[in-house]
Amino acid sequence: MAIIFKNFRSKLINSVPIIFLYFLSITEIDTQFSNYFQILSFNLQFIIIYYWVLRDPSVLGNGHVFFAGIINDVIMGLPMGTSPLTYLVVSFMGIYIRNVTVKMTLFTDWFTFILAIFFANLIYLILISNFSNVAITYLDLFYNSLFTFLFYPLFWVIFNSYRALLGVRIHD
Amino acid sequence: MSASRDDFGIVIRSALLQRGARQKFSLFFLICLSGLIFFLDSFPSKVMDKARSVLNDGIYVTSSVATSPIRGFSYLKEKTKLHFFTYSENKILKEELKKFKEQDFKSEYLSTENKNLKKAIESSQTAIENNTQDNISAKVLLDKESPFLKSIIVSKGSRAGIKKGMPVINEGYLIGKVVEVNYLSSRILLLGDLNSKIPIIIEKFGIHAILSGFGEKRPRLEYLPEGFELSEATTVFTSGKDGIFPPGIPVGKTIIDKGLIEVDLFADPDQLSFVNVILTESSIKEQF
Known part of the structure; x- marks a missing residue:
């Protein structure tokens, strides 16, 4: 009984990032605060995917990243396949950086995250401007990318504390 | 040099094709699937x-x-x-x-303006009343905002007779149009969205213009006649010039901000719970 409970608890705790990612995609929880500060918006999904792929890929499968993207496209009214592609690009960058980096610190994570945001948003821009009629403001996209980058350390600390709480060694 | 190129290739290949404990699909497969x-x-x-x-x-x-x-x-x-x-x-x-x-309510200008506005509101109310039997009420299911797109999802779709392009009102005021119809739900593009362009009329002067969204809460008036000077707090209505929207639906009042003519909408897009879709005959097949 105790083993079953322990397994269930560990599975539930490990699933929190996936649940959070799906929850962000499926609900009305917004990470844009234009009502308070006009240019403030950021992409929390990018941060979650990048952090967990980089730090603990066993927690966040690529299939979940793909499905979260599909859900996000439906909810946001974007052409289907746009968000999965951008999310998978972030995931790819995370895996690539993990493979080539020996010791990971906040600063290596943070500055390589620029590349992930850049390539993901480049793909997004190319797809939206060439293959759909949806108009977007480049400046808004820029601010969104900027704030996504700026907020990364904050979530890095939160996610690291979460992992530390779980008893996972941070520099494993 | 060639060794480092080989290493780079190995890392890329490994990132794309590697499948770990929880990775049931390779990244390459999922990227191809997304593209497809x-x-x-x-x-x-x-x-x-x-x-x-x-x-x-x-x-x-x-x-x-x-x-x-x-x-x-x-x-x-x-x-x-x-x-x-x-x-x-x-x-x-x-x-x-x-x-x-x-x-001073006795001012002649105000009383004339008031008279004109009353006339316009009466005509818009008649237009809306005429369409009452063609209105259907729908509940707002989702109003998730994106920095780029301003739209809401409502609980009625093609089953209720909704078609693309139909105008949507809230308490008699225009809020947007239908851009996506599913069987049980529809997506409404709000007036503030970057993709929204609605022909309107400034009732007081009989001037036509286009109400364009810019991704902000207040849409702007474009294509006004050259040299035309518009005063603040002038009411704008749909002109019906596109043949899709019924004429005379009140939209909002003008505000001049930093030289730009914006429209302060009568219906607050952030406070929508129920909306009415006007079932016009002349909906469009593809506009979004």
Whole structure:
């Protein structure tokens, strides 16, 4: 009984990032605060995917990243396949950086995250401007990318504390 | 040099094709699948439209259920706020009322303007009343905002007779148009969206213009006649020039901000719970 409970608890705790990612995609929880500060918006999904792929890929499968993207496209009214592609690009960058980096610190994570945001948003821009009629403001996209980058350390600390709480060694 | 190029290739290949403990699909497979879905969705086909419609309905309903606790919490928060601020609001309103009473109502300009506006409102109300039997009420399921897109999802779709391009009103005021129709739900593009362009008329002067969204709360007036000077607080209505929207639906009042003519909408797009879709005959097949 105790083993079953322990397994269930560990599975539930490990699933929190996936649940959070799906929850962000499926609900009305917004990470844009234009009502308070006009240019403030950021992409929390990018941060979650990048952090967990980089730090603990066993927690966040690529299939979940793909499905979260599909859900996000439906909810946001974007052409289907746009968000999965951008999310998978972030995931790819995370895996690539993990493979080539020996010791990971906040600063290596943070500055390589620029590349992930850049390539993901480049793909997004190319797809939206060439293959759909949806108009977007480049400046808004820029601010969104900027704030996504700026907020990364904050979530890095939160996610690291979460992992530390779980008893996972941070520099494993 | 060639060794480092080989290493780079190995890392890229490994990142794309590697499958770990929880990685049931390789990244390469999923990227290809996403690309395929995107291209299938970009080129309209009946199969893809149906698949998307079913998927949309399913996800909207799930999302609506998942969001209901958050909505409940927001409702409670709003109610509590309202309760605590009623007293101070009443005080402010009394002061405002006093100010309004002090204004000179006998001014000829104001009385003429008032007369014109009344006439316009009467005509718009008649237009709306004429369409009453063609209105259907729909509940707002989702109003997730994106920094780029301003739209809402409502609980009625093609089953209720909704078609693309139909105008949507809230308490008699225009809020947007239908851009996506599923069997049980529809997406409404709000006036503030970057993709929104509505022909309007400035009733007082009989001037036509286009109301364009810029991704902000207040849309702007474009294509006004050269040299035309518009005063603030002038009401704008739909002109019906596109043959889709009925004429005379009130939209909002003009505001001049930094030289730009913006329209302060009568219906607050952030406070929508129920909307009415006007079932016009002349809906469009593809506009979005």
